[in-house]
Amino acid sequence: MKRTNSVGLTSERMIFHNRIKVCVFFVLVTLFLTWKMVTGLRVDASFEKMVPMQHPYIQNMFKHRDGTGGGNTVRIAVAAREGDIFSADYMDILRQINDEVFYLEGVDRPKLKSLWSPNVRWIEVTEEGFSGGSVIPQSYGGSQASLDELRTNILRSGQVGQLVANDFRSSIVSLPLFETNPETGERLDYKTLSEQLEQLRSKYMELGVNIHIVGTAKIFGDLFEGVQSIVLFFMFAIVITALLLFLYSRCLRSTFIPLITSLVAVVWQMGLLTTFGFGLDLYSLLVPFLVFAIAVSHGVQIINSIGVEAAAGADKPTAARRAFRSLYIPGMVALASDAIGFLTLLIIEIQVIQDLALAASIGVAAIIMTNLVLLPVLMSYAGTGSKSIHRLRERQHNEGGVWNLLSNFAHPGVVPVSVIIALLGFGWGLYQAEDLKIGDLDPGAPEFHPGSRYNQDNLFLTSNYSTSADLFVVMVETGVEQCSTYPVMEAIDRYMWRMENLPGVQQALSMVTASKQVVKGLNEGSLKWQTLSRNPYVLNSSVSSLRGLYNSDCSMVPVILYLDDHKADTLSGVVAETKAFADENNNEHVQFVLASGNSGIEAATNEVISQAQNQMLMWVYLVVSILCLLTFRSMRAVFCIVIPLGLTSVLCQGLMSFLGIGVKVATLPVIALGVGIGVDYGIYIYSRLERFLKQGLPLQEAYHKTLQTTGKAVTFTGITLAIGVGTWIFSPLKFQADMGILLTFMFIWNMIGAIWLLPALARFLLKPERYVKKTEASDRESKLAGSAI
Structure with missing residues (x-):
């Protein structure tokens, strides 16, 4: 820890002894990255980005694309x-x-x-x-x-x-x-x-x-139209944040400087993306929202700390340096947790999610520079207004009642109640999450609300046509020129019969369907002959003109299943039944392989998300725990910080099940984002609490002082983050509205968990009396040493 502190002191001296050079550096880099952003930033959409390209289904689809037509x-x-x-x-x-x-x-x-x-x-x-x-x-x-x-x-x-x-x-x-x-x-x-x-x-x-x-192309097109609303929401979030910052600080300098540095972080993020050859897609377009919100939340911590130091009598440069010194380590750990939490999304082999992870991580790296370096330097020149300092001093006295009340969360009599409530919350979340589904739970395109133009168009087609827009294509592989042999066609026929009797499947069509019609026609239309002939000449004749129902060398036959919908249960049922049939019937002459069509692609996506969900959670919690352990050198500290995050994750999954929101491309990143950003609250509160405990204060008094110094900033941060993403709930894009609901919930509950549950866990895990004993022993040794002299 001493080495870390020495690094922080060295950084402090380098930054604050060269303030003008630092400002010139930031101006030049910002101008360059602004130019890169304006001239090179692109927003694109790609069908291949939206699908798991390495999944066997997708590999099979592209292998036989000429024979199946793909899913686009x-x-x-x-x-x-x-x-x-x-x-x-x-x-x-x-x-x-x-x-x-x-x-x-x-x-x-x-x-x-x-x-x-x-x-x-x-x-x-x-x-x-x-x-x-x-x-x-x-x-x-x-x-x-x-x-x-x-x-x-x-x-x-x-x-x-x-x-x-x-x-x-x-x-x-x-x-x-x-x-x-x-x-x-x-x-x-x-x-x-x-x-x-x-x-x-x-x-x-x-x-x-x-x-x-x-169609997929129209979905992308309508999403591009929704981008205009995303820009409006971003502007609205800036205005709301500015108003909240002013109400919090009552100082124009303390309002505009954090806003400016947060916007600089967004410019850096987009400029760096362009510099590295990346662009923004329809999902990572939401990342600038998060980068701005995260930057503001960390900026508030610094502004609050500078105000506290100024209220204690420090001048502008000293207040800024002390704030930097106290927040350098927790700020770095919190932002590193954010970045690495985002990077855990890279394990999900869907490029649109990986691009989101990279864009968010680059944005967090920009925040480390703009908010931990540029913001304190600018405030060392501007300082906190005298009226704001006066209000802060009054507030520290007048808000004692609020902090006294909240400090009871660390009281020995309240702690067991808090733990019981947390256990009940875990129980409810786990019980509710048992019904959590992977994939879409609504008909139509899940990216849009049910009343959207696209979903109304989709409803028209499903209501007026026998074949739905949800196609699941199974590819039957054979040897060259073997697709029309009786064993192959008979296996396809049995598979089609089995699938047509599966709930959720409307109809199955293939070369076999047409062959039976032709054979019937060759026999005066008699229904007795609507079957497969064992005569190879008859079979070959029946399919010779059906070139669109098998590939060019007759080595693959697509079987098209028209589904009722593309809901998770429907797809999982089709996949399970197809795999069961394949296990029973695949041999050296015929292979039933999955899958093409828009529903086949979605089934592959669901499988990737299902496999990656728990793996991603494990990695994000492991990384956050390791960073907290390296910082505080205590497993007890790790449990105090991470357990409230775990409660929020479980409650979020329960909420998703309750609201009928499935785990899909749009919602899976929310879990990692919520954990990565939510850990900030716990880190800031725990770092202050530990400092006061080491001074020998009892837990409740130490927590009271923690709330006085950082409680309002943490509360304000949680509310600001929640309001920033809460505006997404009103988006015309359903996936953005779903993300807004879940992120708002996680930001609020992570804040509540840090303020309410963390001190209760500290009472159980930290054994705060040992800090008091250490302090008393240290005081006795100092007195004995003084008397001996």
Whole structure:
């Protein structure tokens, strides 16, 4: 500890003996990073960033992407406002939409499907054999006869419920997308694509149809629209924080200087991200909020300490130096805990979470410089206003009643009650968390509220089509040119039957489905023949024209499962049943492997999150505990600081279960963020408490003095952090609102735990009487030494 103190004193001398140089350094670096931020910062979105690329499901999906189409498809439902789709005006509008979206950048044009695309065909059996053609008749001219023929072709095509609504009032244009442009190699620009789709929506809704658009690309596009609200929330948080700081300090200098240094930390964070070649994505966009809030919370501690020293009679430079000296170690430990807590998110193999972790850690590194160095230096020039010092002196006397009341948390009679309440809280949290689910718990896109435009569009499709937007694709691997052999197709048939009888699965489709229809047609449409033939020539003939239902060398057959929804229970049931079937039937000739489709991707994401959740918690608590142990050299201190954090984590999981919030990409980081930031309260309070205990004060008196010196700052910090992220609750983006609810809860409860539970644990664990005995023994030795002299 002496070595640490000597390092702190050396740093103090270097900083405060070179204040002008320090200020010039910060000005130059801030100007450079501002330039980097303005000229180079980008906000991007990538389908691949949102999925766990190393997961076996995703590896299988990309391996067979040509055969399955991947999971990135936009579906545009064009609905007639009056009547049905069998009108010349409607079909003309649908043709225009089909032609227009065909040329959008990123569209896999050969796989585009609509009533106007040539790959949508009808087949029927006649006395002369098979006949068929495109759904749109070659002779189509908009006449009533052409429309009647179109109706017949649609009924013969089997597209009712898939491309055509069950009520014939709308039809779909399906756009498979490339993640990268095959011509330029550049990533698909989701923001531009979404804007083009919205222009298309506005253009054709004026012509008398309604447009509903769903798909991953549209989710990204709507998230980009929500970014504007994120900026507004950030500005609102700055204004609220400024008002609260002024009410706290009643000093303009003590209000604006912490705000300025906190904003400098945000600028440094974004400038450094750009310098290192990183950008911001749709989740890490929220990190500047956290960086600003964390910076303000640590700035308040410094401002409070400077005010206390000034009220004790210190001049401006001395007050700033003493504040730096007292907060250097706890501040560094707290910020290091924040940064390393964020870095534990790197174990989650989803790039969007890893980017968030890196952005947050870089932001915390910036706070160490701006708030532990720049802020004290600036305050050594500005100082605390005389009115503020006078108010602080009055407050120290007048608030004795409040601190007297709160100091009873360390009273021997109150401590057992606090411990019992904490145990009950642990029990409730653990009981409630038993129902905590991994993944989404609501239909539609979880990024948006149920009433959002996207989820209303999704509701339209699920309500009017037999096949849902939630596709789970299982890939059946065989040898080259072996996919149409009887053993393979018979295994697929049994798998489809098993899945269609599983709750949550609407329908299963594959090459087998079409083969049975063809065999039936070859036998005069008799239902007796709607089965798989054992004759290889018949099987080969039945699938020869079904090129879209297997890959180019007939070594893989996709089985498409249409699910009721993508809720966690539905996906886990499908995955478990598929794995069970695969274990029973996989052999050297046929392999059932998971998974593609948007629901297959989500199942892979859920598995990664489920595996990483407890591992991440273990690492974040281990790291925080080690840092506290290295700082305070006491396991008792570690327990005093970490146990309140554990209570908050358990209560948060219980709250998530109670509110129906699943553990997913958006909410998993909250747990690490809450622990990493929440430990700050305990570190600041414990460091002060230990100092007073070492002076020989009884625990309750030592805690009373701790509250007088840092209690108001900790309380203010907790409230400021909670209000800063609490504004997110009103965000149009549901994932941001969920994060706001959980972070607000964790910040408030971490503050309560530090003020209420920490002193109770100190009474049990620290044995405070030993500090008193040590002090008395030291005083006796000093007196004996003095008398001997």
